[in-house]
Amino acid sequence: MSVPKVTLAxxxxxxxxxxxxxxxxxxxxxxxxxxxxxxxxDVKGAxxxxxxxxxxxFFVWHRASALPAYARTAEEAAARIGxxxxxxxxxxxxDSFVAHARQSLRGAAERxxxxxxxxxxxxxxxxxxxxxxxxxxxxxxNLRGSDGERRKRRAERVEERLEDWVGGLSEAQVxxxxxxxxxAPLVDELRQRDHRRLQARVLxxxxxxxxxxxxxxxxxxxxxxxxxxxxxxxxxAREEYYALLLDxxxxxxxxxxxxxxxxxxxxxxxxVRLSRQTSQ
Numbered sequence: 001m002s003v004p005k006v007t008l009a010x011x012x013x014x015x016x017x018x019x020x021x022x023x024x025x026x027x028x029x030x031x032x033x034x035x036x037x038x039x040x041x042d043v044k045g046a047x048x049x050x051x052x053x054x055x056x057x058f059f060v061w062h063r064a065s066a067l068p069a070y071a072r073t074a075e076e077a078a079a080r081i082g083x084x085x086x087x088x089x090x091x092x093x094x095d096s097f098v099a100h101a102r103q104s105l106r107g108a109a110e111r112x113x114x115x116x117x118x119x120x121x122x123x124x125x126x127x128x129x130x131x132x133x134x135x136x137x138x139x140x141x142n143l144r145g146s147d148g149e150r151r152k153r154r155a156e157r158v159e160e161r162l163e164d165w166v167g168g169l170s171e172a173q174v175x176x177x178x179x180x181x182x183x184a185p186l187v188d189e190l191r192q193r194d195h196r197r198l199q200a201r202v203l204x205x206x207x208x209x210x211x212x213x214x215x216x217x218x219x220x221x222x223x224x225x226x227x228x229x230x231x232x233x234x235x236x237a238r239e240e241y242y243a244l245l246l247d248x249x250x251x252x253x254x255x256x257x258x259x260x261x262x263x264x265x266x267x268x269x270x271x272v273r274l275s276r277q278t279s280q
Contacts, residue, residue: 026274029059030055030056030059033055034051034052034055037051037055037112039130039133039134040126040127040130040131040134041115041119041123041126041127042122042123042126042127043115043123047115047118050115051112051115054111054112054115055111057111058107058108058111061107062104062107063274063275063277064275065103065107066100066103066104066107067271067272067274067275068271068272068275069100069103070100070267070268070271071267071268071269071271071272071275072268073096073100074264074265074267074268074271075264075265075268077093077264078260078261078264078265078268080092080093081249081257081260081261081264082257082261084249085245085246085249086246087242087246090242090245090246091242094238102219102220102221102222103220105219105220105222106216106217106219106220108219109215109216109218109219109220110216112211112215113211113212113213113215113216114211114212116202116205116206116211116212116215117206117209117210117211117212119206124203124206124207127202127203127206128203131196131199131203134195135192135195135196135199138188138192138195139192142188142191142192143188143189143192147186150186150188151181151182151186152181154181154184154186155177155178155180155181158177158180158181158244159174159177162177162248164263165259165260165263166248166252166256166257166259166260167255167256167259170251172251173248173251176244176247176248176251177244179244180240180241180243180244183240184236184237184240184241185233185236185237187230187233187234187237190227190229190230190233190234191230193227193230194226194227194230197225198218198222201218202215202218205218
């Protein structure tokens with residue numbers, strides 16, 4: 001998912017369902033978000049205090065508005081997995097995830113944008129350097145090695161994620177993951193170009209003092225404006241992933257299916273508990 005990194009940092013908690021220690025991660029997310037924001041925002045004194053307040057405001061909103069919706073989605077996903085998944089279920093899951101992410105990203109952008117509109121030229125230069133460093137890290141992590149090496153690393157990442165959900169995979173299931181990684185297009189170069197496009201838009205908004213007016217809309221519609229090649233490759237990769245999950249569903253053991261359901265229901269219960277807590 002390609003979004004401006006400042007906004008992504010403030011909305012990182014929308015992706016925490018992938019974390020095996022959800023409650024611990026969420027309870028410490030404010031510290032992490034503040035650290036991530038500091039990589040792009042050089043704020044001190046009153047501005048630093050304002051940023052902390054805006055982050056706190058985001059989490060108050062997120063607990064009350066976003067987490068209950070996550071819980072409902074997780075419960076619904078568990079029920080669908082129990083019946084055996086179809087392509088329609090996968091489309092529903094993807095659309096639900098995107099809708100949740102857009103809502104959280106827009107909520108984060110609404111809170112950070114007023115601060116961006118008051119950054120000095122020196123602070124904007126600091127943000128630009130932060131974006132450049134983030135791009136270097138992305139290239140180091142995702143663009144190194146041959147295509148074959150990158151496909152192998154992708155297969156290993158997917159295998160690891162799946163085992164978090166269903167437990168150990170059979171050799172046939174592992175081989176199916178490898179086949180997916182061979183078939184699905186590599187999109188990281190296109191993704192990095194899209195990162196840069198979005199970063200440039202954020203900088204332009206901040207320099208023109210238009211972030212408060214324009215950033216929420218950008219954060220809430222982040223795929224818009226992608227180059228056609230990236231949109232096409234992303235769609236092809238998603239279709240290959242759907243095919244992988246449908247094949248794995250057909251080969252899933254009762255134990256694997258039960259584990260996936262338990263994991264989703266545990267997340268749902270955690271989301272409910274977290275939504276009822278007072279922000280720290």
